[in-house]
Amino acid sequence: MTTTIAALIEAKFAENAETVQYTSTNCKTAIDKLTATNITGSNATLTVHMVPAGGAAATSNAIVKTITPGQTWPFPEVVGHSLEAGDFISMIAGTASAIWIRSSGRKFT
Numbered sequence: 001m002t003t004t005i006a007a008l009i010e011a012k013f014a015e016n017a018e019t020v021q022y023t024s025t026n027c028k029t030a031i032d033k034l035t036a037t038n039i040t041g042s043n044a045t046l047t048v049h050m051v052p053a054g055g056a057a058a059t060s061n062a063i064v065k066t067i068t069p070g071q072t073w074p075f076p077e078v079v080g081h082s083l084e085a086g087d088f089i090s091m092i093a094g095t096a097s098a099i100w101i102r103s104s105g106r107k108f109t
Contacts, residue, residue, distance in 0.1 A: 002109050009034075009103040014046055014093035018057050021091050024083035027107040031082070031089075034075040034103040038067040045094035046101070048078060053086025067099060 008022045008029065014036065022029075038044045047064045049057035063077045083089070093099045 004107045004109070006105065006107055007102070008105050009089070009101055011100060011102040013097050014091050014099045014101045016093050016096040018049075018090055018092045021089045021101070022083075022103065023088040024085055024107075026085055027109045028085065029083040029087075030106045030108070031078055031080065031103065032105045034078045035072055035101070036065070036067060036075065037072040037100045038069055038098060039100055040095065040098045041069050042095075042098075043068055044098040046073075046099050047092050047094075048075065049090040050078065050081060050083070051088050051090055053084065053088075057090045057092075 036046050043066050045064065045066045047062050049061050051057055051061050065073055067073050
């Protein structure tokens with residue numbers, strides 16, 4: 001088995017439309033870090049979906065966090081979890097250009 005350390009989601013703004021951010025393709029993935037920073041002067045909400053292969057973003061797989069102005073949230077609810085092949089992370093921000101995201105982890109092939 002080969003382990004590769006990788007950026008799962010390169011630093012970017014979270015979209016205000018449901019968007020698949022990372023798919024565990026032909027590997028198993030361990031999520032080591034997921035951060036979200038609110039760069040605005042108002043509270044902003046980010047919803048993270050950890051979706052099993054063949055599934056869809058839904059309330060049953062959602063983690064919703066309101067992030068205060070200037071705050072970085074480390075998403076302990078996600079860190080340490082793994083994704084099987086075909087599983088994916090999808091997100092939606094309540095406000096466009098408000099939340100800067102990044103994730104890193106390990107891919108096992």
